[in-house]
Amino acid sequence: MKQRSSSRTPQALRDIRSMNVVAIHPQDQDGDELLAQLRRIGCKVQMVWPAQDSLPEATDIVFLAVRPETLCTTLPWLDARGAPPVIPVVAYENPIIIEAVMQLGAYCVVPSPVRSFGLLTAIAVTLNQHRNRQTMERYVRRVEEKLAEQRQIQRAKTILMETRSLSERDAYELLRSQAMTKREPIESIADAIIKAHEVLGFR
Structure with a gap:
């Protein structure tokens, strides 16, 4: 053996x-x-x-x-x-x-x-x-953080779709282009849009 x-x-x-x-x-x-x-x-x-x-x-x-x-x-x-x-x-x-x-x-x-x-x-x-x-707990935390980020991006896309009459694809492309221009993660751009929407009360 x-x-x-x-x-x-x-x-x-x-x-x-x-x-x-x-x-x-x-x-x-x-x-x-x-x-x-x-x-x-x-x-x-x-x-x-x-x-x-x-x-x-x-x-x-x-x-x-x-x-x-x-x-x-x-x-x-x-x-x-x-x-x-x-x-x-x-x-x-x-x-x-x-x-x-x-x-x-x-x-x-x-x-x-x-x-x-x-x-x-x-x-x-x-x-x-x-x-x-x-190791498992770290993996779960990473998955939860990723899901939270995806929810933020989805919410920001929804705000852009409603306020600028954009399609979902165009809303995402706008987020992505802003992230590239400002050299920031797309999640940061999404968070800024959400906060602006909440503070200013855009409809």
């Missing part, structure tokens, strides 16, 4: 070893083991307890102990744009814990008691999925 190429593995491991990790976890046996294993991997780790309203700058990934103390705590950074992915550390499986894990948007969990096995895999999977999600 032909083996699959592992050329990406060294770079992935280097990425993990250079990460800044925040572990929101009490300094108990699990916390000590988590800290030791993360340092053994090569991560730069900062232990935090209790959970804070903000994270240190340049945090790449967060380990979060899912306990009663964190379940009843609001974490504003979770909803911030560009928030780092979270790996929950869970000691129990019950509906409340499962719901909390789902709300965190976690891709995998680390069970308690913490062990060395599975920790590196959890980090690698979480980072890969998080990057895939970021």
Whole structure:
């Protein structure tokens, strides 16, 4: 059987070893083991307890102990744009814990008691999925922006068609020629026409 190429593995491991990790976890046996294993991997780790309203700058990934103390705590950074992915550390499986894990948007969990096995895999999977999600979100934003621009152009064409008795093709050509003359994007010309129409009340 032909083996699959592992050329990406060294770079992935280097990425993990250079990460800044925040572990929101009490300094108990699990916390000590988590800290030791993360340092053994090569991560730069900062232990935090209790959970804070903000994270240190340049945090790449967060380990979060899912306990009663964190379940009843609001974490504003979770909803911030560009928030780092979270790996929950869970000691129990019950509906409340499962719901909390789902709300965190976690891709995998680390069970308690913490062990060395599975920790590196959890980090690698979480980072890969998080990057895939970021790529998809950027694509969706670009599509939404493009659709918004097309709607603006269409609205500007409609205004020109109504105010200058132009065909749709001629209205678009007028927009395009103005964009070329002024050396501006056609979307900017469309936006200017729409604003002028709204301010001056052309009919």
